[in-house]
Amino acid sequence: MGRMRLVRFLALRVVKMVAMVFAIVVANFLLVHAAPGDPASVMAGEAGAADPQFLAQLRTQFGLDQPLSTQLWVYVSHVARGDLGVSYRQQRPVASLIAERLSATLLLNGTAFVLAIAGGIALGALAARRVGHAADSLITVLALGFYATPIFWVGLMLVLVFSVWLDWLPSFGMNTVGADFTGLAALADTASYLVLPALTLGLFYMAVYARLTRAAMLEVASQDFVRTARAKGVPEGGVQRRHVLRNALLPVITFGGIQAGQLIGGSILVETVFAWPGIGRLAFDALLARDYQILLGVFLVTSVLVLVFNLLTDLLYAWIDPRVEVM
Amino acid sequence: MNRILGEFLTTFLCNKGAAVGLAVLALVGVAAATAGFLFPFSPWDMRGAPFMPPGEMDFLLGSDSLGRDVAAGIAYGARVSLLIGAVSTVVAVVFGITLGAVAGYAGGVVDDAIMRFTEFFQTVPSFLLAVVLVAIFSPSLASIVAAIAIVSWPPVARVIRAEFLSLRSREFVQAAEVLGRSRTAIVFREILPNALSPIIVLASLMVASAILLESGLSFLGLGDPNQISWGFMIGAGRSVIRIAWWMSVFPGVAIFLTVLALNLVGEGFSDALNPRLARRR
């Protein structure tokens, strides 16, 4: 019975996701056409617009002299086949450019996310336990501080301190150029390059999760069932863990899920600062070169990642909260 | 009415954080307003030797790679930050309130349609969308304000919709219905005034995030090319950070202080409007 419900839930969500992806593709299409100038030169980018042969090729390929609805259909079918266009500047299909950088971005974002969640919840719970005392004030102030600082600036400051002044950690790239590490040594090498960017991306969201957790725990702590637990004689530690924290995690998952979706968007800034070879850096280079195909492609792929992540978050929530009928 | 305002102001100012925040914002505002007076030259002018450390040669906060005055840049940059922050927030709030109110009051199919529309904007990564929009429509004050407004309105719509849904079935609204008052009167005189208080808090936080968004955009080179802004200055200092740390540090501190001040003011509003919660703190 439960399995049928789960299957139905997943099927419905996949349908919604496909609809959302379609909407994004349509939005991309509209952006290309709404932009000032000829759609062909927008798609060709700055470099390609100089080559009239390429422009003519694009016009026929995307049917740019046809009515708008046909163009939309052509565009959507291209994307559905996995064809996100071609970068004239780099002379390669956008899809393959993105594919080879994706893992670097996922590594960075994944690490930052784990850091943010683990650190944020732990610190937020601690602050809620010691509300009004020194630990709470310190954590609250720090969280407020990191929340107010632009991510790219934090990155630059970390580079300044740890790379320029202290020379403990490398400041850009993903691994030491030239050195041919393998196995464990390669891992360690990449890890040393990962520290600063992951810390940068993670600190901001750690602040978000810490504030969220603290607020949620304070809210839950005043609810009736917590009073019942105390009246039963449950020791304070048990009250906090089994009753307060468990229920406080629900809003953290909901709001945290939304925030995490934005985390990927923030990685363009971090990858730029640290020259991390991910899709964010790719997008930045494309920006400088006015290579719109890549930009739109990165936008689409990132949105899909966010959708997948939202689905996982919803499943997690439905698993934890028995009141949600997965339907 | 005066009594309510007085109570509100007292609670607000008693919150030390909010008072400090207000003071910092006032400072930033003064700097923006008097920039022309304090630095009677264009911030783009070369005023001396490049890469001067802070304190030397009349450069309060140092000079950049082209000999421009960093302090002047910060003062003039305050104008851009405050302007973009305020205008984009106003646009986003107006748009969000309209959509949220229609969705919350009408319900049914209209509500569903508006919610799907809102979901779209909340799902796509907002910073990336802003980047794409500004890139495609060419950076200018107008396109930046529009882009930030477009990515910022969904939370407003959500909050207003939630308030409308809850207020619509509140008994004093039902009483207005039973008294025979018109739909317009009910929406504008009964529901809306009670729905707006969470928006005040939200708006101050939105100005803060608008400033962060703008700084991110100009850091990436998507700022208005005719206006100097803090993010642009940090971006310009990135490649020479080893020899001129002050180019990146000071504009960042300015952003940090302004955004922090706005957050503190927002929390002050929140406490003043919800005295029950505040007392527990």
Add this chain to the structure above:
Amino acid sequence: MSLLTVENLTVALPPGGDRPHAIEDISFTLDTSEILCIVGESGSGKSVSSAAIMGLLPPALKVLQGRIDFEGRDLLGLKTAEMRLLRGSRIGMIFQEPMTALNPLMRVGDQIAEVLKVHGARGSEGRVRELIDAVQLPDPERIARSYPHLLSGGQRQRVMIAMALALEPAVLIADEPTTALDVTTQMQILGLIKEIQARRGMGVLFITHDFGVVAEIADRVAVMQHGRIVETGPASDVLNRPQHAYTRALIAAVPHRARAIEETPKGRPVLELIGVKKTYWRGGALFAPGIAVPAVSDADIVLRKGETLGLVGESGSGKSTLARCVVNLVHPEQGTIRFHDTDLRLLQRRHWKPFRQRIQMVFQDPFASLNPRRRVGDIIAEGPVAHGMDRAAALRRAAELLALVQLDAGAAERFPHEFSGGQRQRIGIARALALEPELLIADEPVSALDVSVQAQILALLEDLRQRLGLTMLFITHDLRVAAQVCGRVAVMQRGVIVEQGRTAEVFASPQHPYTQSLLDSIPGRHWLPPVSGAA
């Protein structure tokens, strides 16, 4: 030797409250095998007393002086760890709101086992099932595996009782455990508590605001007012021969059965409801139909000029839905709602205006029924203004109405939050009367009020009804109130009117089994409050 002795207990309120102490110099004793009821209205300090005994006072409330002797120790002198060991094992407690009293993320069985485990006892499944069975819940195995949201309010309260009694404590503190329950469920829970108490010889400290409940279960009574105990004694003494003025006033405020005026309605009906049906759909989604919940399915009534018809039922009976159908707040899918000669159900929104003037409503929640951002004078004047009266005249009318509901004229300048619940309800009545309606629908107008205030509002309504010649549809769940106020009564159960007729007849000889069970569930129904001269 008493089981529990409270001596000179004083607890302070934080500065800025309406008095310096939450409770002042409280002393009482609880013996084994007795039920002591602490009675008082809201703000009397009764809950604070029980919280102090359990050591569960909120940090803002400090104990200033006193002793609480239990099993040879002063509870106020114990360290936190020692007190924790007593909670749940020697003293059990149950609270008022069963819907929020259980952790929504833990299975019921696990929550019961928790109280066993934290005190070192074995929390085996068998033991848990025994405990669930002991509170008369059927199918203990299914209940133990369920999450709280699948249980009703009454079931959850039984689970609470099971948890509180799991380790066979000597004392049970019950803080208004039945106030949030339906009247029939309340009777069952009271019976359960009495039965367990008799079987185990426990001492029960039962806090309530309802004298009917006191009459039903108490052995001894303590009456509290403004943080002090004003009278204590055996139940029969306090209930039938109250000494203190406040106790006498409280008992006099309990709605008594006799209705002073018998009305003879005549003439054509003012309101007729025929075949009205309203169904709600729950939980529908794409590809899956929801469940139909019939809120109103068979509820024909006739109301004549000058009558007061009571719609009586428990929560979920559909009485509020039916009332809201009459004023177009809810749209029934079928039926006729005839007001004089017009079928209201068929009217379009824009044709409703003239009828708005003739049919008005008083709402239940005094705190939610007034716009917190408008002044009282404006609130009352808004109706007439919407119907064309000019503002100055409307404000004058508001002032007259405030006098009519016995509030001073200065109230017009103030905001709702400056008034008490009873005063706000008066403002709500004034607002409804501003349009000079013929038909007044009162939706549980006194349910959210303290008993003494309740009596005042009921008296006001009766006075206004006679003076203005109002016809009233009075909705309530409290049978005693219906008996006092309504000439005719209609009993509703799950959307159906099961019985209607003249109040005296229905109460004296109920025909339908549901009506009979409702009447049997009035707590203390066999107790006749002494008529003290102040009727």
